[in-house]
Amino acid sequence: MIAHAIVFYIFSLIAIVSAIMVTVSRNTVHSVFFLILDFISISCLFIMIGAEFLGMIMLIVYVGAVAVLFLFVVMMLNVAQQKNEWFVASDSSSHIPIGLLVSLVIFSELLIVIGGWKYKAELQESINLNLNLNLTNTQSLGYVIYTDYVHLFQLSGMVLLVAMIGAIVLTFRKRSGVKTQSYLRQISRERNEGVELIDVETKKGIKIDA
Template identity: 85%
Template sequence: MIAHAIVFYIFSLIAIVSAIMVTVSKNTVNSVFFLILDFISISCLFIMIGAEFLGMIMLIVYVGAVAVLFLFVVMMLNVAQQKNEWFNSSGRSSHIPVGLLVSIIIFFELIIVIGGWKYKPDLLDSIAIEINTDLTNTQSLGSVIYTDYIHLFQLSGMVLLVAMIGAIVLTFRQRSGVKRQSYFKQISRDRKDGIELVDVENNKGVKIDV
């Protein structure tokens, strides 16, 4: 039990410190690396409370895919230049009210959630589905999501699909003059339309690429 507690505190310490470092560190790429460390320690915490499926999905989705895209975007920015613009420009004060608003809202939400912790035993009575402790949590999650809440699940899937299509439409640019390879066209070419034999007259030459 003591070993369990020690490991828990190690992981949560890493999680909190790296969460702070995400906001504090000046290099954006380092921030993303700390974010990844944060995700990993959170997923370790998930595994420690026995939610192994959630922990692994956290690793696969957030660390394996989302954070890679973050890193991808951040590395593309010219970091040094951006840093100077951000910290030296006089316009930076205009970001403070927005940031303050968001952080105040998050702070109150956290207070409500942590305050609600006190009523945790009562909350457990009000859940709609009985928790079956015999099943592994992959099985029980599957049965809850795909049988009891299938409509909500499909609905959220549709929302994500719409968001995805929206993102594609917003960023799609039709460029002209791009040479594309069509496998079908390439394979169906034969000698007849690939080669033309021309008798070249002396001192005249041929016109190519018509």
């Protein structure tokens, strides 16, 4: 039991330190790597409290997919240039008030969540789910999501779908003059439309790109 607690606190410590390093680190790519470390240690915490399904899904979704896309974008930045222009760029200073507002909102949300911890016992009593404790947590999560909360589950799926379509609409634009390859046309080409035999007159030649 003691060994379990020690390992738990080691993972919590790594999670907190790497979360701080995400914001402190000057190199953006290092920040993302610390973020990944944070995700991994949090999923380890999930596994240690017995929520192995959540822990694994956290690894697969956040570390395996989301953070890869983060890295994808961040790696394109010019890190060396960024180091010299730390907070001196004039256009970034106009974002500071909005940034402060957002962080204030997040801070107050965190306060509310931590405040709710005080009423944790009452909250747990008010949950009227009849969970079968003999099932693994994957199964019980499945039962709860797909029976009692199926509408909320579908609704959150809808929100994600709208977000996805929105992202596609924002980034998709038809560009003219782009040469694309059509697989159907490539496969269905026949000899008589691809090859043409022409008798070329001497000293006159022909125009090919007509």
